[in-house]
Amino acid sequence: MYKSTGFVSFFLRRFTGLVLVLYLGVHMWVIGAATKGAETFNTRLELFESPVLKILEILLLAAVLYHGFDGIRLIIVHYFDVTDYRKSLFYAAFATSALLTIVGGIPLLLYALGMWS
Amino acid sequence: MLIFIIQRLSAIALVVFLSLHMIVVHYPPGHLDFSRVLERLADPLWKAIDIAFLFAVLCHALAGTYAVLTDIERVTPLKRILAGVLIVLGIIGVAYGTYTVLSFQPPASMLAVH
Numbered sequence: 001m002y003k004s005t006g007f008v009s010f011f012l013r014r015f016t017g018l019v020l021v022l023y024l025g026v027h028m029w030v031i032g033a034a035t036k037g038a039e040t041f042n043t044r045l046e047l048f049e050s051p052v053l054k055i056l057e058i059l060l061l062a063a064v065l066y067h068g069f070d071g072i073r074l075i076i077v078h079y080f081d082v083t084d085y086r087k088s089l090f091y092a093a094f095a096t097s098a099l100l101t102i103v104g105g106i107p108l109l110l111y112a113l114g115m116w117s
Numbered sequence: 118m119l120i121f122i123i124q125r126l127s128a129i130a131l132v133v134f135l136s137l138h139m140i141v142v143h144y145p146p147g148h149l150d151f152s153r154v155l156e157r158l159a160d161p162l163w164k165a166i167d168i169a170f171l172f173a174v175l176c177h178a179l180a181g182t183y184a185v186l187t188d189i190e191r192v193t194p195l196k197r198i199l200a201g202v203l204i205v206l207g208i209i210g211v212a213y214g215t216y217t218v219l220s221f222q223p224p225a226s227m228l229a230v231h
Contacts, residue, residue, distance in 0.1 A: 014185050021178045032213060034220040038151035045149060068135065071128050104144070111146040 005090045009070060016067040023060060054112035058105040065097035065104075120180050127177035134170040151221070158221040171214040179203045179210075 033044040048054075073093040077086060110116040141157070142149075157163050183203055187196045 017181045018185065021182055024174060024178050028210065028214060028217070032217045034151065034154070034217050035213075038155075038224060041151045064135070068132060072132065075125070075128070104139075107144065107146050116146060 005087050009073075009090055012066065013070050016063040016070075019060075019063050020067060023063075051112040051114075054108060058101065058108050061104050061108065062097065062101040065100050066094070069093040069097045120184055123176050123180045124184070127173045127180070130169075130173040131177055134166070134173055137166070138170060155221045155223065158218065159223075164218055164221075167218050168215050171218070172211055175207050175210045175214070179207045 030044055030048065031041075033041040070090075070093050073089045076082060076089060082089065107116060158167070183196075183199060186192045186199060192199065
């Protein structure tokens with residue numbers, strides 16, 4: 001069981017899910033500063049402008065994309081008769097999220113390094 | 118079963134909402150501040166979309182948390198309490214998030230000009 005893609009996907013789905021729940025809490029706290037006015041909002045948002053945190057956002061993007069494509073894969077497996085392609089679909093979801101992490105991560109990296117106009 | 122249905126429906130909603138959110142708010146990356154968000158949220162349709170997005174994401178996050186935690190043997194007997202706590206958290210989250218979305222109002226000084 002531990003060598004099957006089923007276990008890997010189960011673990012990754014739950015791990016990325018929990019990370020995203022924790023991030024949601026932080027995100028709501030940051031944006032919630034708007035309830036205290038524009039100044040508070042801008043100050044709190046600036047806490048997250050550091051290059052290190054911007055680069056961490058790439059990991060966040062990876063988690064979101066993987067979790068999302070894995071979810072789409074699950075829906076396909078559930079509603080369509082594609083049991084034979086389960087493994088291929090897992091690799092497809094993994095590859096798609098990896099590719100989109102690179103495509104979406106490059107602008108974030110350039111922005112973090114101040115090289116994005 | 119109910120948890121499963123909540124998870125599936127909110128998942129499908131999130132594919133749409135989150136894609137929209139990333140494309141409109143976070144790409145291409147740029148400096149974000151109160152006035153930028155206010156510009157978008159001046160449209161009541163965007164406020165409605167963001168509140169619906171908030172609801173979907175909280176349903177998904179809390180139902181997911183419930184599913185993960187109740188799989189732990191020691192938590193299983195406490196699942197009713199856990200469900201109660203998560204529902205309360207969800208209600209607080211929707212209320213606070215909605216209040217946040219509605220807080221994006223032009224400052225009084227800007228209103229005075231018009």
